[in-house]
Structure formats: structure tokens, C-alpha cells
Amino acid sequence: MEHITLLIGIVIITALVFDFTNGFHDTANAMATTISTGALRPKTAVAMSAVLNLVGAFLSVEVAKTISGGIIDEGSGIQPEVIFAGLVGAIVWNLLTWLAGLPSSSSHALFGGLIGATLVSVGMDGVNGDAVVMKVLIPAVAAPLVAGVAALVATRLTYRIARDRDPRDTAKGYRAGQIASAALVSLAHGTNDAQKTMGVITLALVTGGVVAPASDPPMWVIVSAGVAIALGTYLGGWRIIRTMGKGLTDIQPPQGFAAQTGAATVILASSHLGFALSTTQVCSGSVMGSGLGRKGGVVRWSTAGRMVIAWGLTLPAAGLVAGAAALLADQGDWGVTTVAVLAVIACGAIWLASRRKPVDHTNVNDVEGAPAPSAAAVAADATAPATADAAAEPVGIVTAAVRSVAPPPTEAALAQSASDAAPQPAAPGDPSATAADPLPAQPTGAAEREARGAAPATATPATSAAAPAKATV
Template identity: 55%
Template sequence: MDAADVVLALVVLTALAFDFTNGFHDTANAMATSIATRALSARKAVALAAVLNFVGAFLSLEVAATIAEDIVDPAAITPAIILAGLLGGILWNLLTWRLGLPSSSSHALIGGVVGAVVVAAGFDAVEADGLVGEVLVPSVIAPVLALVVAGLATFVVFRRIRDWLPDRIQSSFRHGQLASASLVALSHGTNDAQKTMGVITLALVAHGSLDRGAGVPAWVVVCAAAAISLGTAIGGWRIIRTVGHRLTEINAAQGFSAETSGAMVILAASHAGFPLSTTHVTSGAVLGAGVGRRAAEVRWGVAGQMVVAWLLTLPAAALIAAVAYLGVDELGGEVVGPLVVSAAAAVAAVGLFLQAQRNAPITAKDV
């Protein structure tokens, strides 16, 4: 195994590590509302999400193709660039998880790759049309669309059930939430696992072991699906609490409306190949469910904190990735640089995790 093979292996392992953090960071996307309404226990909800994330990863490869071909110029990509981009995404994921903020893992990954590419090869290596048309524009439209659809759905549902007793509403819609939450988990696997597939495919092309346009190898699909599923199984309790309880008080009818609306938007985007933020979409849908119910309290201050995190994600992950790439380049991009920078990032990641668990542990009982 030569130096290039060692770096490729490191990139693939780091990509799967990112996929793992994506899983526990974004568990809330699928199950926060079902847990909040007690349609499912926290642990059962997370286990169901893990299984369906795995299955969803096999439904489409359109998003993976977008990541591999339309965001940055594949000819400018090297394994060291991809490694730095992944490290930027992982560290930003862990930082926002530590703060309990449901930021976008997708934008963290894309921002990281773009930041590393700009430092290494300049702005010309960024596919501006693809970045704007397939990432930035959908990132604005999708959560607003989910908010509007969920708001209208909630309004219509409550018009139909206005004479129902609260106990009947809860018992009826809790069953519906089993289906709607499952659909969100399936759609999350379909959209989010593909981003890791696309990045690994980029690395394989850069390494020369895969021809450009050859498609995603089967082993990459299986590994990415398994990594995001395992991450989901860990349970992102901090972010589940934010989405399920801190944005708005939500009952089963609202949860059903939010989950169904969010899943529709995510699946449509996945079919079109847009690597949008499932976090943005599901959070927008939860807000919509709060707006659509008369007299429901929506905590716009919490929503504002989330929007700030969303706006910071792309540039922050890009900055971290740029610093990581500069470190790799300074130490030597063949083997020493990637190994040393990866080790430093691993220490920082473990430090963030241990600090969070020591200072403010959040468990399934807290959600």
C-alpha cells in the first residue's frame, strides 16, 4: 500500500465518521415530534429511525451525483482536500450538537469541501451555478415551503377535528405518527446518506481508482447506509429536545402534519437531486405546525437561534476545513500531514463530546 492508498483509506474512514455524526446529529429530524407527543418512546423511535435511515439510503443516488459532480470541479479535487472538508464538517457538527442547535450536517459537509477547495485551488474550482442553484437556493426555499405546507395542513386538520375531545385527538393521531415519522426517517436516509456517498466517490475519482461519471460503487452505498444508521441509533437527545419541545408545544395532530409535510418536501428534493438540509426542512415543518394551530405558542427566540446557526454553518465549516487543509499542506500532503491533522481533529472531537457529557449530559429520559 503506497502513500496515496493510505490517504484514500483515511479519507473513506473519515467520511464514514462524518456520516456517523450526521446520524446522531439529525436523529431529531425524524423522531423529535413523535417523541414529544409520546407516540413512540425515545428509544423505540430512535431504533425505528436507524432501520429506516439504512433502507432509505438505497432508494436514490441523485443527490450523491450532485455532490460528486456539481458543487466543485472534480479535476481540482485531491484526497487531502476532501479530508480537510470532512474534518470541517465533523467538528462543526459536534460543536452545534454540544450546543443543542439543529444545524445542517449537509451544509457543514458542503461548506467544508468548498472551503478546502478554495484554499487549495482557488474560487475557480467551485462550481458556482451548482452551489447556488442546487444548494443555496433550495436551502432557503425548502424550510419556508415546509413551514407553509405544515401550517396549512395543521389548520385544515384542526378545522376537521375541532369538535373532538383531546384524548381522541391524541389517540387517533399517535397511530398516524407511526407512519409519518417512518416516512421522515426513510426520506432522511435517502437524502443525507447520499452526501457521504458523493464525497467518497469524489475521493475515489481523485485517487484514480474510479472513472469520472462511473457512478457510486455498491460498497460505498452499503457503508454509508450502515454508518448513518449506526449514528442514528446513538440518539441525538440534545437536538431532539430542542426540536420536539423548545420550538413549540406540539400534540399528535400537529406532529402528524409536520412529519408528513417535511417528508414530502425531502423526498421531492431527493428525487430532483438537491442536497438540501433535512434539519432545516423538519424544523420549518415543526414551526409551521405551531403557526397553523390557533393559540399555539411558537418560541421565535429559539427559532432565531437556529437560523443564526444555519447562516453560520457554511462559512464556519469552510473556515475550519480551510485551516485543516493549510495544516495538511504545511506538514506534507502525502501521509504525515493527513495523519497529524486527523489525529488533532480526533482529539478535539473527543474533547467536545466528553465536555458535553460531563457538564450537561442529556439522556433519553430528558426528552
């Protein structure tokens, strides 16, 4: 019994670690658009989201019941080692996608980890296939589509209502709307994602005989899960915030308001029905829908494609890692210890890799690989008058490149320019000749003969004109 108690303690700690990673992995769901449009400062945004995540953890336990008694069969012989292996798979996948800046689903990482570990340790009998299809797979496909369509319609409606208003007059209202809708998403995230960890801990307590099957999560489980996800949210998953706020589309305040409102509605409805859907997929679908809803808006489909691929890989990838961990954990104490050590090493390596190009609240809105300025912008920059401030600012990449490859003028071009700039003598009898540009005096008679004798044979007309006349009239 002491061994089981110790192992359950390890599972609970690991579950709270997953909850922590879930918090900073999914902070972007609520606050990416609010931060990218400047409605809230980054630190203020994540602090508000953390508090509301904690509050949301106390609002419902329906999703926790889906995890603890729906997807995994409690009476199929599931042991705490299996849950531990499933959590390890979910944590590793969460950190890998965070490193890549991909807003993948923490929920599906957890489901994949639990399912993979259960299949390896118990077999197909340990997984409720109907529950997986009805409460995981179908919502995974339907939720982002529903949220995207809702955000698209809301965005178009928002712009239509405000089309005759000065944007400066509506800016304050949209800012307040964004803050309110972001708060609603944070609250919804707490009601959905925090409960998943509650369900896992409750499942571990059931397998260890601590609580009866089909029990609600104890209060200390609810509190600990809420605090863990709130701390992770406050840490801020800045890499994913950058991708969702700037990488998918260029979000304007009306779009941010519409996207967050649509996402919050879908998440709260699913939490009430007990659907353990991915808040990441819902919010990403809303952002893409808002990008399509604005006239002239552009969705960066290359980034969206990478996200969809990550969504498709999450369940099997987390399941494979968890299955390998379950094979080791089933060997006994040394297997569990080995899994724990390998998990710590993997997490440490991922964290060290993230330090090479750190992303935090100071550079979260800086997008790498941003598109180069248009030719019109470059031309306008080139023709703009130079000022003292312009000298202090760095030259744009395109402008610098054009200047660096521009060929120097040739000697022929310089000579032609000098020839064009020099004044040309007017021809004799040219009516355009003026007193300011008189023709040289032409000597006559003896003076002409004397001048011809004094001038060299090769003298040019300009030289002859420059020779002084020695005769007097």
C-alpha cells in the same frame, strides 16, 4: 500509489465518521415530535428511524451525483487531502452544534467544508458556482419556508376537520399518523443525507483514480454509508431532539402529524430532483409552521433565532475550519497526521464537555429554563387541600419563593387577632344579650356599699364583677 491508497482509506474512514455524526445529529428531524408527544418511546423511535435510514440509502443516488460531480469540479486537480480537510471541518462543526443543542445543517457543514478546503487548495476554479447557488443556496432558503407553510396549512386543516370530535377518539388515530409520518421522514432522510457521504467517498475514489469520473457509487459504498448513518441514528442525538421537540413550540399530536408529513413530502421531492437540501432546516421549518398553525400555539422565537443564526454560520464556519485543515494537509504526510490528531483532540474535548450535563432518553423531554407557572396556577396550588401525596411532592419554585419572603406577623397583629377572637361583653340594655352571656349582677344597698369598700380603687368593671357578694338579701 501506496501513499494514495492509504490516504484514500483515511478519507473513506473520515467520511464514514461524518456519516455517523450526521445520523445522531439529524435523528431529531424524524423523531423529535414523535418523542415529545409520547407517540413512541425514545429508544423505540430511534431504532425504527435507524432501520428506515438504512433502507432509504438504497432508494436513490441522485444526491450522491450532485456531491461527487456537481458542487466540486472533479477535473480541477482536487486531491484526497482536500476532501479529508473538508470532512474534518464538517465533523467539528457538527459536534459543536450538537453540544449546543442546535439543529443546524449537517449537509451545509459538509458543503462548507468541501468548498472551504477546495478554495484554499485549488482556488475558485475547483468550485462550480452555479451548482452551489442552484442546488445548495436557493434550496436552503426556499425549503424551510415551503415546509413551514405546508405544515401551517396542514395543521389548520387537521384541527378544522377534527374540531367536532372528542380528542380522546382521535388520539389513537393521530398517534398512528405520527408514527407513519415519522417513518416516512426517516426513509426520506436516508435517501438524502446518506447519499451525501456516498458522494464524498465516490469523489475521493475519482481523485485517486480508483473509479472513472461521473460514476455511480459502488455498492459497497452505498452499504457502508447506509450502515454508518443508521448506527449514528440509533445512538440518538438527544440534545437536538430536546430542542426541536420541546424548545421550539409545544407540539400536540395533530401538529406532529402535520409537521412530519409536510417535511417528508419536501425531502422526498428534493431527493428526486437531486437537490441536496438540509433535512434539518426542512423539519425545523415544519415544526415552526405547525406551531403557528394551531390556534393559541406559540413559537419560541428566541430559540428559532439561535437556530437561524447557526444556519447562517454553518457554511462559512465549516469552511474556515476546513480551510485551515487544508493548509496543514497540503504540507505532506506530517500535515495530514497533524490534522487528524487535532481533530481527534477537538472531538474528545467536545464529548467531555457534553458529559457535564448529559442528555439521554431518560430526560430528553425535560426542558431547562421552562417558563414559571402562572399566578392562577400558584393560587390554585396554594388553596388546594393538603393530602398525603402532596406532602411527598416537592413544592414549586414560585410557591416556595413566595412562602420564603412572606413577612412574619407582628406583635400588634397578633394582639389584634387575639382581641378580635375574644368574646366581648354586651352593653347594659343591649337586646342582643342572652342567657348564655348574662350581665354581671349589680349589687344594691348595703351589699353595694360593702362591695365598694372591699373592692380596690383601681378595680376594673370586670374585677368588680368577679368579686363575690358578701351580703344577703
